[in-house]
Every structure is written in structure tokens, then in C-alpha cells.
Amino acid sequence: MCGYFREITSINLKFKHIDILKYIELVFTDYTLRTITLGTAILGAICGMLGSFAVLKKQSLLGDAISHAALPGIAIAFLITGTKDSNVLLIGALVSGLIGAFWIRGITRNTHLKSDTALGLILSTFFGFGMLLLTYIQKLPDANQSGLDKFLFGQAATLLVSDVWFMAIITFVCIIVLLLFWKEFKLLLFDPDFTKTLGFNTKFLDILITSFIVLAIVMGLQTVGVVLMSALLLAPAAAARQWTNSLRVMVMLAAMFGSLSGVLGTAISSSQANLSTGPVIVLIAGVFVLISFIFSPSRGLLFKQLRLIQNRKDLELHKTLTFMYDIAKNHHNKSHPHTIKILNNFQGFTKKTLQQLEHKNYITVEGQQWAMTEKGYEFAENMYNQQMVETHE
Amino acid sequence: MSSAQIEIQLIASLVAIACAIPGTFLVLRKMALISDAISHSILPGLVLGFFITQDLSSPWLIVMAALSGVVTVILVEYIQKTNLVKEDTAIGLVFPTMFSIGVILIAKNANDVHLDIDVVLLGELAFTPFDRMMVGDVDLGPKSLWVIGIILSSTIGLLIAFFKELKISTFDKGLATTLGFSPAIIHYGLMSVASVTTVGAFDAVGAILVVALMIAPAATAYLLTTDLKKMLGLAMIFGVFSAIVGYWLAHYLDASISGSMTTILGLLFLLVYLIAPGKGLIAVLYRNKQQRIEVSLLTFLLHLNNHSEIEERHINHLNEHINWRKVRAKFVVDLALKNNMVTIDEDIISLTEKGRIFTEKAINYIISNDPTEIEAIKEDFFLFRG
Structure with a gap:
């Protein structure tokens, strides 16, 4: 326990001593750091963009399964070729990811199993098979097999400039395709049936976007890494969703959150050992989600709570006023004074509400x-009418 | 077979059975992915438990881990309730975050923590016989056997005690509520059982196999039966089968036992997915083909019924008139001929009396769209077997 806390405090201490300017300078001069920062930024951006579609299509966990x-694709590619060239291994990953994705579609379409079962099934059995192969490879006699397990949790440090270029090209292609089919994708997201009746090939569009998601994941x-990849797809999109109702803005925001998580995550992890x-990166993205959940002006929990409190106050005020109105309307003189005591058997008033009512004249x-004023009487009368109208509707 | 081998297979089988029970209900309640979430997010609980006790075999570890599983479920539900994101997104957000915290905690303390990520993911089934339960000098068997045995017996106890309640609340939530069972209690009860089972099994077989053992046997069984008791039984049998076959596969390949158990589960599912009677892929494709033929035949007969002109009924015209690319026209004509629905006279096809009556019935069914109408045709229709 003690050791654990000591560790935490030492993290904090180290944080204070990081010179941010120096770090930024290092990003531009240091080859490795520059590569990793660029790589994670691009990765975050493409994942955020495509993740928006996954989240809106209610396929959030598809990324996890894929x-x-x-x-297993990585392991099989290694077993066949014997190289550890990441491009070869990633092609294997791409193939087995696609097989997984389309098998999930097949299961949900052809059987009565629901999508959650299909996802969990494919996820666990493919992964288990992959682990079987990995442990099998580890025990093979030739020695160059170590390092495959970097795909479990990822090792950004192994990124090469060529990898970053590859990512950049894919991202570029992805953006072009998104721009070309923007209208169609948007339609597909929000009204697939309508898209179909308009004569668009929904199957093609669906396969296109799924393939891009698989590509981004790979x-x-x-x-x-395999285990945490889905979070990078989901979290920026889920955070972006809270700030806007426009798909265009959401995609751009998600890309921004994604890259920021990448850059900040790299910065923090590179300044720490172990x-x-x-x-x-996943934790940073999680922080973005948390902030968005709480502080988003229209959907956020904080403002929702504030609005709730405000509404409750208004309601109490109106309740008191209605009660007063009920008393006042029985008198010829509307502004006939009454004692405050008669409000006592009614729970909804406090000194504060009285003050507020007085403040509003x-x-x-x-x-x-x-005593009720003319204005208050009119307001209460209208309020009552409004309520009647609403209930009758 | 050495005693250690028997013990490993015994532990694996018990874990499989213990997972199959909550797994079946999770699959039926469309919450299969909760098991994935739980299995990932018990990691920080485990690590924190280790920091507190400094002892990997302490029962507090299990308690902490199970608690963090339940916390995950509650967190997921809380996020869902805010309506900020959909249910699956909530799951997808919570467990990677929890898992990341666990991984970072381990990585930052790599020097004094004897927890290994590989062990977390895969477990160390092969080593379980070496960690023995000792009372004084008496050897009571492997510790994992005791842990999973206790979890399994309490799960079975709960299952028998609350079988009716679980059944009703799974299939008809509304009825369960009106009958006075609290859905919340049953829900959280199930979640706690799933959480505790995950933790208990986690120790032996790792995070991923727990998910596989919960979902795969239940999903496979679900393809074969719609009876809850049979489904539970089948799921357990599949689990045990994969445990034993998986062990020997791993033995043969000298690879991870849990990996190979999962692989066997996957293969088993693939097999059933392809050949399950009525619900398997082959059966579904066959049924689709049958239905296509049935519809074609109906279209054909209706067309004949509609046209008395000779040119409309010429065999060559029919070929073009009705768009049959998928089902061969000849096949349908032959089928109709074989069943005495039509006669062919110099390439002109006409309906027989039997064909006419059948077509009338079919029209009736199509117009009224009343399921009871089809019962009458089913008798006549040699192809309707459903």
C-alpha cells in the first residue's frame, strides 16, 4: 500500500519538473519522438473520424471484436512468412479482422443469436486462437519470434517513419472517400431504409465503411495494441458527440480529440519510465470523454443538473403563486392582503420564494x-390557462 | 496421465461449468458483452488488492477484483442512464479505461509486482496443481480447485434456488415485475455471480478464456435448443468437452492451455453454426432455397391462372415473362408437372383442376394475409414443411 502511494507521489513530482517548452522542442528535433508523436496523432485522427460512424451506427463494440x-492473422502471417516486417503482419491482421467482421454479420443475419453474443464469441475465440498460436510460436526452436506480443498492448516506440507515411496515406484516402460519399454515408447512418429506397447500394456503402474501420484498427x-484499440475508436467519437448534433462537426471534433489524445499520451508516456x-493514450481519451460528459453545454451532466435545479425552483415558485391565485380569485379585490400564515399548510413556499415573488412584482x-399585484394575478391566471391547454392537448 | 494432468483437466472442467451457468443467462438476456467488460476491468481491482495485501494468494484479491467487476457494471449502467451514449458505447468506454489503469499500475510497479500481463490474459492453468491447499501437513489438493469448487457449488445452489425467478425474468421481464420479483435484485445477483465467477476463473484460465467460456458454449447450445434446461446442460457439456480436448491439444502443441480451449470452443461453434438442424447456416441456406422455389412456383401458377390467352401460356414466353434467373424455369415447370398442377399440350401450359384449386387457396392467403389460411395450403403444399 505504502509503496503504491509513494509511486503516485513520485509521478506527480516528476510531472512538475517537465519543462513543456523543452519537450515541444524535443518533439521537433528528436527523430524517434517526432515519429511517434506524428504517428499517434494521425492514428488518433483517423480513429476519431471512423469511430464517429461506428458510434452512430451503434456498432461501438465492433471495433473491439475486430x-x-x-x-490470429498476425500469428499466421508470421508462421507463413517467418518475417517480423510489420507490413506483412498487418496484412495478416487485416485479413483475419475482415473475416471476423463478416462472420459477425453472418451470425447475426443467419441465426437468431443477437449481435452482442456474436461479437463476444468472435472476439474471445479468435483472440484465444491467436494466443494459442503466439504461445506455440514462442516455443518454436528458431529464435526471432520474440516481439510479436507487442501487438497485445502496442509499442509506439517501434513505429518507423515508413509506418507513419503509410498511416498518412491511408488517412488521406479515407478522407477523400469520406468527402466523396459524404451524403451517402450520412443518409446511411440516420435512415438506412430511405437510403435503400433512393437506390443507393447500401450493402456496398456498409462494406466500405466497415472495411475502413478494420483498416484503421489494424x-x-x-x-x-489489440486489447485497447477499441477505446481509441470509441472514446474520441463519444466525447465529440456531446458537443454537437452535426455529423460534420462531430467527425472533425472526434479527429481533433483523437489526435490530442495521441500527442498528449505520447508526451506523458515518453517522459516516464515503464x-x-x-x-x-486510452486514459487521456477517457479523460476527454469524462470532461465532455460533465461540461458539454447542451447534453452535459453539470448543465443538465443546473437546468434541473432551475426548473425545480421555477416550479416551486409557480406552485406558490398558483396557491395564492386560488385564494385571491375568491376575493373581489384581487390585491386584498392575506396573512402569510395561511400559506403554512402548503409546503411549497419558503421565505426565499416569497422574496423572489416580491422581486418579480x-x-x-x-x-x-x-397581497397579489395585478401583474402577478394576470401571470398566475395565464399560467393556469397554459397548463389547462397543455393537459387538454 | 499423471495426477497433475488429471487435476488440470478437473479444474478446467469445473471452470467451464461454473462459467456456462451465468453465461447462458447473459446470452439469453442479450448482455453477453458484460462478461467481456467484467473480465477486463477486474484487473485494477486485482492490482489494488495486491498492493493492499502484498500477497497474490490472499482472498482479498478475489473480493477486490469481484468488487471492481460490480463497479464496472454499475458504471456502465450509470452512463447508459444519462442517455449521453448508447449501451454498447458505455461498455466500450468503461472497460478499456479500467484495463488501462490496471496495466499502468502494473507497469509502473513492475519491479515489485509479480503480476504479469500474460498471466492476466491467459492464466496459468499449467501451474495450478503446484499451488496446493495445505492444512498442517495434509495436502488437500490444488488451491484453484477449492476456489472454483466453492464458486461452482454456490452458483449451482443459487441456480436451483432461483431457477424459476431467473427463467421468468429472463424471458418476460414484465411478468416477473408484476409477479413481484424485483428485476433489479435478480439483475445484480446475476451480475455478482458473473463477476465472482469471472474472478475465480480468471485466476486459473485468464481474462479471455473466461469470456469465451461464458459466451461460446451458451451460444453454441442456443443454436441447438430453445429449452432453457437443455441449453444449460448442453452449454456445460460443451464447456467440459472443450476443457478436456483443449488440454490435450495444448499438450500436443506445447502451447497455452486456455488458448487451445478457446480454439476448441470456436471450432465447436463453427461446426454447430454450419450444421445445426433448423438454425445452422446450411439449414438456413437450404430453407431459403426452398422458399425461393415455393415462391417461384406460386408466381408461375398465379400467372397461368391470370391468363387464358394461348400466347401467354407458351412455354417459351413464360421463360421470359417471369424473371427466373435464380431458379431454373425448367425445374419449376417439372415440379408443377410432377404434382399434377399443370399439363403441357404442344408447349402450351394449362392448369389442371388441382392446380386451379391450389392457386385459389394461395390467392386467398395472399389477399387476407392471415396466418390461419396458410395452414390449409400447407397440407397440399409438398414443400411447406415448417
Whole structure:
């Protein structure tokens, strides 16, 4: 326990001593750091963009299943070719990820098993098969097999400039395709049936977007790893969703959150010993989600709570006013003063509500007496009418 | 077979049975992925438990881990309730975050923590016989056997005690509520059992196999039966089968036992997915083909019924008139001929009396769209077997 806390405090201490300017300078001069930072930034961007579609299509966990399903492909590619060239291994990952993705579609379409079962099934069995192969490879006599397990949790440090170029090209292609089919994708997301009746080939569009998601996941395997890849796909999109209702803005925001998580995650993990990049990036993305959940102006929990409190206050005020109105309407003189005491058997008033009502000029308070003003009477009357209209509707 | 080998297979089988029970209900309640979430997010609980006790075999580890599983479920539900994101997104957000925390905690303390990520993912089934339960000098068998045995017996106890409640609340939530069972209690009870089972099994077989053992046997069984008791039984049998076959496969390949158990589970599912009677892929494709033929035959007969002109009924015209690319026209004509629905006279096809009556019935069914109408045709229709 003690050791654990000591560890935490030492992290904090180290944080204070990081010179941010120096780090930024290092990013531009240091080859490795520059490569990793660029790589994770691009990865975050493409994952955020494509993740938006996955989240809106309610296929959030498809990414999780695909990334796990990619593992046996890596192992098989190694067994066949014997190289550890990441491009070869990633092609294997791509193939087995695609097989997994389409098998999930097949299961949900052809049997009565639901999508969650199909996802969990493919995820666990493919991953288990991959682990079987990995442990089998580890015990093979020739020695160059170590390092395959970097795909489990990712090792951003192994990113090469060629990998980053590859990522950049894929991202570029992805952006072009998104721009070309923007209208179609948007339609497909929000009204697939309508898209079909308009004569678009929904199957093709669906396969196109799924393939891009698989591609993005496979690219991330090297950096973030099989286990945590899905979070990089989901978290930026889920965070972006809270700030806007427009798909265009959401995709751009998600890309931004994704890259920021990548850059910040790299920065934090590289300034610490023993801290792998993948989990840190995922945690940063998680922080973005948390902030968005709480502070988003329209959907966020904080403002929702504030609005709730405000509404409750208004309601209490109106309740008190209605009660007063019910008393006042029985009198010929609307502004006839009454004692505050008669409000006592009614729970919904406090000194504060009275003050507020007086402040709004709905009532006047003199000593222990209150009287309704003309304005307050009218307001209460109208409020009552409004309520009636609403309930009748 | 040495005693260690028997013990490993015994532990694996018990884990399989213990997972199959909550797994069946999770699959039926469409919450299969919760097991994935739980299995990943018990990691920080485990690590924190280790920091507190400094002892990997302490029962507090299990308690902490199970707690963090339940916390995950609650967190997922809380996020869902805010309506900020959909249910699956909530799961997908919570467990990677929890898992990351666990991984970072381990990595930062790599020097004094004897937890290994590989062990977390895969477990160390092969070593379980060496960690023995000792009372004084008496050897009571492997510790994992005791842990999973206790979990399994309490799960079976709970299953028998609450079988009716679980059944009703799984298939008809509304009825369960009106009958006065609290859905929340059953839900969280199931989640706690799933969580504890995951933790207990986790120790032996690792995070991934727990998910596989929960979902795969239940999903495979679900393809074969719709009876809850049979499904539970089948799921257990599949689990045990994969445990034993998986062990020997791993033995042969000298690879991870849990990996090979999962592989066997996957292969088993693939097999059943392809050949399950009625619900398997082959059966589904066959049924689709049958239905296509049935519809074609109906279209054909209706067309004949509609046209008395000779040119409309000429065999060559029919070929073009009805768009049959998928089902061979000849096949349908032959089928109709064989069943005495039509006669062919110098390439002109006409309906027989039997064909006419059948077509009338079919039209009736199509117009009324009443399921009871089809019962009458089913008798006549040699192809309707459903």
C-alpha cells in the first residue's frame, strides 16, 4: 500500500519538473519522438473520424471484436512468412479482422443469436486462437519470434517513419472517400431504409465503411495494441458527440480529440519510465470523454443538473403563486392582503420564494401580510390557462 | 496421465461449468458483452488488492477484483442512464479505461509486482496443481480447485434456488415485475455471480478464456435448443468437452492451455453454426432455397391462372415473362408437372383442376394475409414443411 502511494507521489513530482517548452522542442528535433508523436496523432485522427460512424451506427463494440480478431492473422502471417516486417503482419491482421467482421454479420443475419453474443464469441475465440498460436510460436526452436506480443498492448516506440507515411496515406484516402460519399454515408447512418429506397447500394456503402474501420484498427494495433484499440475508436467519437448534433462537426471534433489524445499520451508516456503508450493514450481519451460528459453545454451532466435545479425552483415558485391565485380569485379585490400564515399548510413556499415573488412584482409583502399585484394575478391566471391547454392537448 | 494432468483437466472442467451457468443467462438476456467488460476491468481491482495485501494468494484479491467487476457494471449502467451514449458505447468506454489503469499500475510497479500481463490474459492453468491447499501437513489438493469448487457449488445452489425467478425474468421481464420479483435484485445477483465467477476463473484460465467460456458454449447450445434446461446442460457439456480436448491439444502443441480451449470452443461453434438442424447456416441456406422455389412456383401458377390467352401460356414466353434467373424455369415447370398442377399440350401450359384449386387457396392467403389460411395450403403444399 505504502509503496503504491509513494509511486503516485513520485509521478506527480516528476510531472512538475517537465519543462513543456523543452519537450515541444524535443518533439521537433528528436527523430524517434517526432515519429511517434506524428504517428499517434494521425492514428488518433483517423480513429476519431471512423469511430464517429461506428458510434452512430451503434456498432461501438465492433471495433473491439475486430481488433481481437486480428491477432490470429498476425500469428499466421508470421508462421507463413517467418518475417517480423510489420507490413506483412498487418496484412495478416487485416485479413483475419475482415473475416471476423463478416462472420459477425453472418451470425447475426443467419441465426437468431443477437449481435452482442456474436461479437463476444468472435472476439474471445479468435483472440484465444491467436494466443494459442503466439504461445506455440514462442516455443518454436528458431529464435526471432520474440516481439510479436507487442501487438497485445502496442509499442509506439517501434513505429518507423515508413509506418507513419503509410498511416498518412491511408488517412488521406479515407478522407477523400469520406468527402466523396459524404451524403451517402450520412443518409446511411440516420435512415438506412430511405437510403435503400433512393437506390443507393447500401450493402456496398456498409462494406466500405466497415472495411475502413478494420483498416484503421489494424493500423493502430502496432501502437495501441489489440486489447485497447477499441477505446481509441470509441472514446474520441463519444466525447465529440456531446458537443454537437452535426455529423460534420462531430467527425472533425472526434479527429481533433483523437489526435490530442495521441500527442498528449505520447508526451506523458515518453517522459516516464515503464509507461507503455497505448494505455496512456486510452486514459487521456477517457479523460476527454469524462470532461465532455460533465461540461458539454447542451447534453452535459453539470448543465443538465443546473437546468434541473432551475426548473425545480421555477416550479416551486409557480406552485406558490398558483396557491395564492386560488385564494385571491375568491376575493373581489384581487390585491386584498392575506396573512402569510395561511400559506403554512402548503409546503411549497419558503421565505426565499416569497422574496423572489416580491422581486418579480407578483406580490407585495407588508409585515405578516401578502397581497397579489395585478401583474402577478394576470401571470398566475395565464399560467393556469397554459397548463389547462397543455393537459387538454 | 499423471495426477497433475488429471487435476488440470478437473479444474478446467469445473471452470467451464461454473462459467456456462451465468453465461447462458447473459446470452439469453442479450448482455453477453458484460462478461467481456467484467473480465477486463477486474484487473485494477486485482492490482489494488495486491498492493493492499502484498500477497497474490490472499482472498482479498478475489473480493477486490469481484468488487471492481460490480463497479464496472454499475458504471456502465450509470452512463447508459444519462442517455449521453448508447449501451454498447458505455461498455466500450468503461472497460478499456479500467484495463488501462490496471496495466499502468502494473507497469509502473513492475519491479515489485509479480503480476504479469500474460498471466492476466491467459492464466496459468499449467501451474495450478503446484499451488496446493495445505492444512498442517495434509495436502488437500490444488488451491484453484477449492476456489472454483466453492464458486461452482454456490452458483449451482443459487441456480436451483432461483431457477424459476431467473427463467421468468429472463424471458418476460414484465411478468416477473408484476409477479413481484424485483428485476433489479435478480439483475445484480446475476451480475455478482458473473463477476465472482469471472474472478475465480480468471485466476486459473485468464481474462479471455473466461469470456469465451461464458459466451461460446451458451451460444453454441442456443443454436441447438430453445429449452432453457437443455441449453444449460448442453452449454456445460460443451464447456467440459472443450476443457478436456483443449488440454490435450495444448499438450500436443506445447502451447497455452486456455488458448487451445478457446480454439476448441470456436471450432465447436463453427461446426454447430454450419450444421445445426433448423438454425445452422446450411439449414438456413437450404430453407431459403426452398422458399425461393415455393415462391417461384406460386408466381408461375398465379400467372397461368391470370391468363387464358394461348400466347401467354407458351412455354417459351413464360421463360421470359417471369424473371427466373435464380431458379431454373425448367425445374419449376417439372415440379408443377410432377404434382399434377399443370399439363403441357404442344408447349402450351394449362392448369389442371388441382392446380386451379391450389392457386385459389394461395390467392386467398395472399389477399387476407392471415396466418390461419396458410395452414390449409400447407397440407397440399409438398414443400411447406415448417
